[in-house]
Amino acid sequence: MTLLQREIRAAFQSSSEPLSVPALMEYLTRQGLKPHKTTLYRNLERMVADSEIEEILIDAHQVYYELKVAHHHHALCRICKKVMCITQDMCDGSVAHLESALKSSNFRPTGHHVVLYGECGSCQS
Numbered sequence: 576m577t578l579l580q581r582e583i584r585a586a587f588q589s590s591s592e593p594l595s596v597p598a599l600m601e602y603l604t605r606q607g608l609k610p611h612k613t614t615l616y617r618n619l620e621r622m623v624a625d626s627e628i629e630e631i632l633i634d635a636h637q638v639y640y641e642l643k644v645a646h647h648h649h650a651l652c653r654i655c656k657k658v659m660c661i662t663q664d665m666c667d668g669s670v671a672h673l674e675s676a677l678k679s680s681n682f683r684p685t686g687h688h689v690v691l692y693g694e695c696g697s698c699q700s
């Protein structure tokens with residue numbers, strides 16, 4: 576394992592929130608590493624392929640990564656772009672309804688991702 580890979584793992588382990596590439600870059604720079612963006616992306620891609628981390632796509636311009644854990648949902652602050660993990664999985668009942676509705680349209684659902692948009696505590700004023 577390279578030093579960069581070790582530090583990427585450490586970044587995820589020390590964060591309670593999903594990390595974007597700029598946030599990861601910031602962490603790595605603080606650790607005295609200056610990886611090329613392509614190298615960082617290549618490492619993240621490999622970790623995703625190894626099911627070590629998961630990619631959370633909020634939209635095409637906002638990709639976050641986190642360690643692969645039990646299924647859960649996320650909340651995005653529209654102002655500071657911080658993503659929080661929602662540990663209570665309260666909406667899966669409604670999601671199950673959506674899934675069975677899709678089945679009757681001959682669509683086979685294989686998963687879902689729920690993102691709630693809003694303003695975090697420090698951005699509310």
Ligand SMILES: [Zn+2]
Nearest residue numbers: 652655695698
């Ligand atoms: Zn915020």
Ligand SMILES: [Zn+2]
Nearest residue numbers: 593641659660
């Ligand atoms: Zn999460």
Ligand SMILES: [Zn+2]
Nearest residue numbers: 646647667670
């Ligand atoms: Zn769910």
